[in-house]
Amino acid sequence: MTDFVDTLRDQFALRFQDHTKIVIRAVSSNTAVCYLPELVDTDMLNKFILAPLLQVKWIPNSEDLMRILTVGEVKPLESLNEAIPLMMKGWAYVATTDIGVVANVANLPKRQIGAPENETTILGPMLAFSESIETSTALLRSSIPDPSLRNEELHFGNKRHTLIRLMFMSDRVEENCVNVVRQRIEQLQNNDVTGSAELLHMIQDNDSSIFPQMLLTERVDLASHSLLEGKIIILVDGSQLAIIGPTEFTDFFLSTEDRYMGWGIGTFLRCLRMLALFISVYLTPAYVAALTFHYEIIPSSLLVSLIESRSKVPFPPLFETLILEITMELLREAGARLPTKVGQTMGIVGGIVIGQAAVQAGFTSNILIMLVALAALGSFATPNYFMSSTLRLVRYPMVILAGFWGSIGIVFMSLLVVIHLIRQTSFGQPYFYAIHPKDQSNTLSQDMLMPEPKGLTSTGHSIRKFIKSFRLSSLWAGDIDN
Amino acid sequence: MKSMWKIAVLIIISLCLLVGCVGTSVLEKLGLSVAVGFDGLPNNKLNVTSVILNPTTESAKKSKVISTIANSSKGARIKINSMISHSSVSGQIRVVIFDDQLGKAGVSDVVENLTRDPFLGDSIYLAMSNGSAHELLSHNYPQIPDIGTHLYEMIQQHIEDDWVPSCTVQDYRSAMYSIGSDAVLPILMKKDDSVEISGLVLFRNDKAVGTIGQSEGYLLKLLRGKQKEYLQEIGIDRIELEPHLVSHKGGKVRVVISNIGSKVRIRLTSMKPLQFQVHVHMNVELQEITDRYDFSKNEAKKLLEKKIGEELQKETDQLIQKLQRMNSDAVGFGNVYRSSVRNAHLTRDKWGEKYQKAKIQTQFHVNLIRTGTIE
Numbered sequence: 043m044t045d046f047v048d049t050l051r052d053q054f055a056l057r058f059q060d061h062t063k064i065v066i067r068a069v070s071s072n073t074a075v076c077y078l079p080e081l082v083d084t085d086m087l088n089k090f091i092l093a094p095l096l097q098v099k100w101i102p103n104s105e106d107l108m109r110i111l112t113v114g115e116v117k118p119l120e121s122l123n124e125a126i127p128l129m130m131k132g133w134a135y136v137a138t139t140d141i142g143v144v145a146n147v148a149n150l151p152k153r154q155i156g157a158p159e160n161e162t163t164i165l166g167p168m169l170a171f172s173e174s175i176e177t178s179t180a181l182l183r184s185s186i187p188d189p190s191l192r193n194e195e196l197h198f199g200n201k202r203h204t205l206i207r208l209m210f211m212s213d214r215v216e217e218n219c220v221n222v223v224r225q226r227i228e229q230l231q232n233n234d235v236t237g238s239a240e241l242l243h244m245i246q247d248n249d250s251s252i253f254p255q256m257l258l259t260e261r262v263d264l265a266s267h268s269l270l271e272g273k274i275i276i277l278v279d280g281s282q283l284a285i286i287g288p289t290e291f292t293d294f295f296l297s298t299e300d301r302y303m304g305w306g307i308g309t310f311l312r313c314l315r316m317l318a319l320f321i322s323v324y325l326t327p328a329y330v331a332a333l334t335f336h337y338e339i340i341p342s343s344l345l346v347s348l349i350e351s352r353s354k355v356p357f358p359p360l361f362e363t364l365i366l367e368i369t370m371e372l373l374r375e376a377g378a379r380l381p382t383k384v385g386q387t388m389g390i391v392g393g394i395v396i397g398q399a400a401v402q403a404g405f406t407s408n409i410l411i412m413l414v415a416l417a418a419l420g421s422f423a424t425p426n427y428f429m430s431s432t433l434r435l436v437r438y439p440m441v442i443l444a445g446f447w448g449s450i451g452i453v454f455m456s457l458l459v460v461i462h463l464i465r466q467t468s469f470g471q472p473y474f475y476a477i478h479p480k481d482q483s484n485t486l487s488q489d490m491l492m493p494e495p496k497g498l499t500s501t502g503h504s505i506r507k508f509i510k511s512f513r514l515s516s517l518w519a520g521d522i523d524n
Numbered sequence: 525m526k527s528m529w530k531i532a533v534l535i536i537i538s539l540c541l542l543v544g545c546v547g548t549s550v551l552e553k554l555g556l557s558v559a560v561g562f563d564g565l566p567n568n569k570l571n572v573t574s575v576i577l578n579p580t581t582e583s584a585k586k587s588k589v590i591s592t593i594a595n596s597s598k599g600a601r602i603k604i605n606s607m608i609s610h611s612s613v614s615g616q617i618r619v620v621i622f623d624d625q626l627g628k629a630g631v632s633d634v635v636e637n638l639t640r641d642p643f644l645g646d647s648i649y650l651a652m653s654n655g656s657a658h659e660l661l662s663h664n665y666p667q668i669p670d671i672g673t674h675l676y677e678m679i680q681q682h683i684e685d686d687w688v689p690s691c692t693v694q695d696y697r698s699a700m701y702s703i704g705s706d707a708v709l710p711i712l713m714k715k716d717d718s719v720e721i722s723g724l725v726l727f728r729n730d731k732a733v734g735t736i737g738q739s740e741g742y743l744l745k746l747l748r749g750k751q752k753e754y755l756q757e758i759g760i761d762r763i764e765l766e767p768h769l770v771s772h773k774g775g776k777v778r779v780v781i782s783n784i785g786s787k788v789r790i791r792l793t794s795m796k797p798l799q800f801q802v803h804v805h806m807n808v809e810l811q812e813i814t815d816r817y818d819f820s821k822n823e824a825k826k827l828l829e830k831k832i833g834e835e836l837q838k839e840t841d842q843l844i845q846k847l848q849r850m851n852s853d854a855v856g857f858g859n860v861y862r863s864s865v866r867n868a869h870l871t872r873d874k875w876g877e878k879y880q881k882a883k884i885q886t887q888f889h890v891n892l893i894r895t896g897t898i899e
Binding site: 151332333334335337338342343345346347348349350352353355358359446447448 | 540548549550551554558577579580586605613615616618643645670673675676677680695
């Protein structure tokens with residue numbers, strides 16, 4: 043009896059280099075159960091593995107052994123090497139002299155399903171993904187109880203053995219997309235990732251782009267809605283964020299809440315966010331361009347107050363704006379790093395004190411303070427955190443070019459951004475879909491949340507038809523009615 | 525990929541070097557002139573007055589006025605430039621004023637040179653001053669912090685909701701260059717410590733030939749089809765309205781009407797002799813009547829409509845005759861003639877002769893749609 047246990051202990055010691063405490067419980071002279079105590083559920087282990095094992099005398103083969111163990115997941119194994127990764131995940135290894143079986147009695151640390159903390163909405167379900175991939179999968183499965191929801195498992199990394207799941211609706215997804223994703227993940231076999239955010243950057247189409255090419259969400263309703271739209275969800279074990287792809291540029295400006303609000307308010311909110319996009323990118327560059335080059339375009343009613351507030355400022359408009367923009371970024375960054383309560387106070391104190399003092403000291407003009415604050419608000423109105431950071435980053439070259447060449451610089455930079463966006467793809471699908479290639483489906487009316495047609499006489503139907511009749515593509519094709 | 529980066533870096537570096545080539549004009553370093561006045565002097569010299577924005581938080585006055593005598597407007601800018609601390613620019617000019625001397629001599633030279641400069645827009649307002657433009661602009665108005673902006677806003681307001689026809693450079697030039705219409709500009713007059721629009725000046729080609737007052741200006745804008753809601757007072761003889769008047773006082777009955785929608789149709793009815801028929805359909809609202817009038821009967825309303833129409837017609841006929849006497853086609857009968865007659869081959873002189881002899885009949889169809897809440 044001790045011989046058998048000693049051999050096992052030696053074998054484990056060889057593989058774990060004796061650093062890990064492994065419990066080896068001998069049941070009989072030739073049977074033992076091995077597990078890592080901190081990862082297993084002891085109750086389960088006692089009731090469903092140890093108790094049945096102690097009642098039998100002789101185990102002829104692995105089938106019989108598996109029949110005895112009253113645990114849901116059991117697997118026969120060829121060698122001890124296969125058992126180790128599973129044991130590291132909380133499985134128990136039942137070994138006899140010639141056979142080995144693993145059984146899942148894991149009790150990994152996990153938390154309760156919580157409410158989304160970063161993507162808050164006022165309406166909508168309060169469900170967020172959790173770090174445990176099983177919980178996340180369960181959440182998705184329960185929200186779409188349909189057999190066509192497929193679930194592919196991939197393993198990733200050579201040290202962490204991270205479990206990755208691709209989930210998609212097999213009847214709605216584009217097969218090419220799934221192949222692309224699968225291939226990309228398989229190519230990265232030997233890298234290690236800590237979470238989905240890191241994985242996202244490894245599998246994105248264009249590494250040098252600052253624009254996010256996939257959505258990252260903690261909201262279950264957004265993920266399940268995307269599934270129904272034919273998108274792919276990637277879940278990574280240990281990460282509470284799900285990756286959604288392929289995405290279009292406009293997806294980053296849509297919030298799930300728009301759907302709960304009804305089409306009128308929803309469309310208004312989406313238009314508001316589009317406006318916010320332009321405000322956040324163009325407002326401060328326009329100020330710099332107008333004050334440095336195009337004094338002609340300033341409205342006459344603004345002239346006096348503009349000159350008055352600018353007359354004390356010692357810097358040219360470009361530097362004035364850059365200084366203030368960077369101050370704003372500093373405030374935001376410092377606020378984000380501090381604990382919530384301190385962060386809030388700092389934001390207010392920083393905003394008011396620095397803003398007020400900067401104007402009084404003749405450091406900046408008060409009109410610019412307002413514009414910079416407005417631009418920051420505009421970027422925060424974007425529901426996606428990645429996209430809002432990107433927009434803030436795009437603003438800097440825009441401001442600098444505006445200071446160098448005025449409106450020509452703004453146009454130049456805008457063209458660069460648009461060209462970049464048009465060339466961009468997400469999982470091989472066009473990124474700037476609504477604009478290029480020319481929209482074939484009804485993305486516009488989807489984005490505008492027009493009411494679904496309930497019957498032929500419903501107003502929604504006629505509004506859709508009405509809008510469609512103005513679309514250039516349908517005019518060219520000559521089919522207005524479909 | 526690497527070579528692409530190299531090219532990109534090269535382009536960025538060269539673009540950065542190009543930065544020096546772009547001339548900047550930073551707002552606070554500019555002397556922005558908002559209004560310019562031209563006074564004609566003997567020997568083709570001009571006295572140019574420029575209102576330059578000069579806001580400092582300390583002083584109530586937001587502008588300063590600089591004037592100089594020069595041969596041309598650009599020559600004046602050079603001289604003005606040497607008198608101020610900032611560089612003088614013309615991109616914010618909103619109002620250009622010239623005095624009556626220059627108006628009588630012809631303003632084309634000034635206006636043409638203004639349009640030659642791309643910094644001056646087409647929507648700058650032109651106006652004539654009654655008296656010297658320099659005096660109008662340089663007077664120290666205690667109530668007005670910046671005379672340039674003040675004039676701009678005043679003219680804009682009168683054009684948008686009042687009796688002044690649009691008077692931008694674009695309007696002036698299009699009227700001047702089209703055979704068959706003449707330009708109309710407002711007259712600005714300094715009255716103690718304020719400025720008012722005292723009337724309209726009528727042009728024949730580029731020369732001022734006469735002026736009309738405010739109520740005539742209203743009718744002119746009406747005939748041009750641009751009149752918006754605006755109050756007009758009309759005097760009707762007491763005898764004409766006698767059957768429906770309740771009270772009996774002396775003098776004329778004054779009726780104030782507000783035009784809430786009008787349609788003007790000018791038709792060429794006969795070539796020889798040249799005859800035009802002007803139909804004006806007006807929807808009016810009665811705002812005020814100085815006597816008690818009985819609106820309960822339908823005939824009473826009809827009678828009042830007819831009398832208002834007749835009164836307006838009388839005034840319009842007088843206005844058109846006045847225009848014909850001055851030979852200024854401010855309404856644009858020439859354009860109607862040209863669009864109705866094939867191969868008209870009209871020249872300015874030919875039309876001038878025809879216009880003065882033309883017989884123009886007007887007819888007003890007034891529709892009184894509201895008489896107020898007292899019924």
